[in-house]
Amino acid sequence: MRVAPSTAPQQAAARPARATSVLMGRHDFASVMLRLIGMELYKILRRAMSRVLSVIGIIAVIGLFAIFTVVAWQTHNNLSPLAQSISEPLRLPFSLYFIAEVLLLLGEVLFVILAAVVVGGEYGAGTIRLMYTRGPSRTQLFLGKVGALLVCILVGVIGITVIGLVSGGLLNLTTGYPQDFSFFTFTWLGHTLLYLLIIALGLFVYSMMALSLSTLGRASAAGIAGVLVWSFVIEQAVTLLAALGDTIGGALGQFFQALPDYTIGRNISSLLATQATGVLGPAGPILYTQQESILHSLLTLAVYLVIFVGLAWLVVLRRDVTN
């Protein structure tokens, strides 16, 4: 039975060089981050789930405009202002409001699912230990996911907006009412970009909440359930508490009344309200009410981000990866 020879080196053994077919990139922080974001996007693009979520978003926005179109057809030969206003949602700038609603309501759910799965899936499949043993630090891997989600949100917001505008415009052609471009100025364009950025910010905050909860719970379900409960239950409950506070009075009543000022939904709405007039014209203030100052809203959202992202990051740094 052969036995491997004992190794008793008399001098320093030469370090073997890497194979020439292995080309390593730069290892500075920025290069590593770009590679990791690219890698995360590569994985996201190849998931069937990503395609399903995208299709749901696209169908939702086209479907919404299709419904408006069908309703508008009922008043096709009616030239009254009321009839014209029924098809208004198909035309700019008003169509942007409905695209925003699709993004904020449905988009929140879709991006929360994506964020939760991107993180929770690593724990579920066990690939977290594959990633942690390849070289990048845990912080870099974590930021890679955050960066990839940010890219997905920006692409998603722009993509759904463009698809919505195009589908609304095309469907509007069937209503017989022309698109009026008198609103279109560079100022309007600036307001619209800010409007979309605020929507992206809101989606980002919810996604980071999902990322954080999935990290803490080591499961996609933790992120999805946690954010949906927060968004659809807790933030609504807070509104009820505020009404209760009105009745209770005193310090506790004032505390309850102040709670809605610190919800994500209200602060996003407040920020959208600052751009509403610029984007939607006279209808803007009717659809949105600015209840908080810009500074208050931005600070509140920043605190949410710091808490959720910070907490997840700390857990990632300190956690033992076993099974």
Add this chain to the structure above:
Amino acid sequence: MVDDLAASDDENVVISTSRLTKAYGSIVAVNDLHIQVMRGDVFGFLGPNGSGKTTTIRMLLGLVRPTAGRAVIFGMDNTHQLPAILQHIGAIVETPVFYPYLSGKDNLHVVAATSGMIAGKASNRRVAEVLELVELQKYANLTFRQYSFGMKQRLGIGAALLTDPELILLDEPTNGLDPAGMFEIRQLIQRLSALGKTIFLSSHILYEVQHVCNRVAIMQRGNLIKQGAVSDLLQNSEQIVIRMNNAEETEQAHLVLLNAKEQGIEWIARTSIEPERDGRASIHVDAPRSRSAELNALLARNNLFAAELRPQEGSLEHVFLELTMPPATAGAAHPGMVALARESPV
């Protein structure tokens, strides 16, 4: 008792642990571990289930934080310089895991990107090379969830080799492979060793370890109980097997050998009667093979003449069982301990 800690030679020491300990509450998974792996070693890491092998590997790779002590790899403390260390390591930890929805090829691309390889033609070429090396080129486009267990294991080995690392940590690499696959992995390990790679191999298959490793460490219940060159360990586990003509002579010869040991013949470590497959018994004497003639002479002086006297090379199985099993059962063959048993990670 830990033997053969090589004299510290910084340039040649690839892995060095110092008082490395991991406790989960009151359970000490790894206790005060001191091991050294030299450059070019094929280092076998052995131990029964729950002995702390996988926990040790996890600590080396930074998956788990030690409770005490430290590990130095390539001269760098892995608590503070882990990313720099990991650039030179390829590893399989337990069952290889990949993204189930990605193909084998895509999974390797993900690993390549994460490891810092430049994307593009070079990366594609390297991925193709590795797939060929582990014989998965025909299945490159199947998703990971469609792979058999053996194919998953091969992909794990491929991922560990993707960046052609200097140090390769393999945790049960032949798990799930058929005999031909195991043979190929052994050959691959030997080829990598010939190229100057350092290999840290955790395995239950003692035959495999004996064939490919030059140094081993043996763990039990979180403690290191033996470390040293395989050749040295095997020298101390050589046996001489004696067959007598009948049962009565076997008993007499056994008594003679027991008396000889008590009378001070120090080179007889232990003697026992073992059943053979054909139903007959033989005497197993733990003694150097070179003493066969003396043993024969000893029996002859007592008017006993062996029908067969067979020197046996030392086996790691024997060493392993001697060290890790209770004395009453240590001598008996225990197939379960040397079979493809999965370690339940601690």
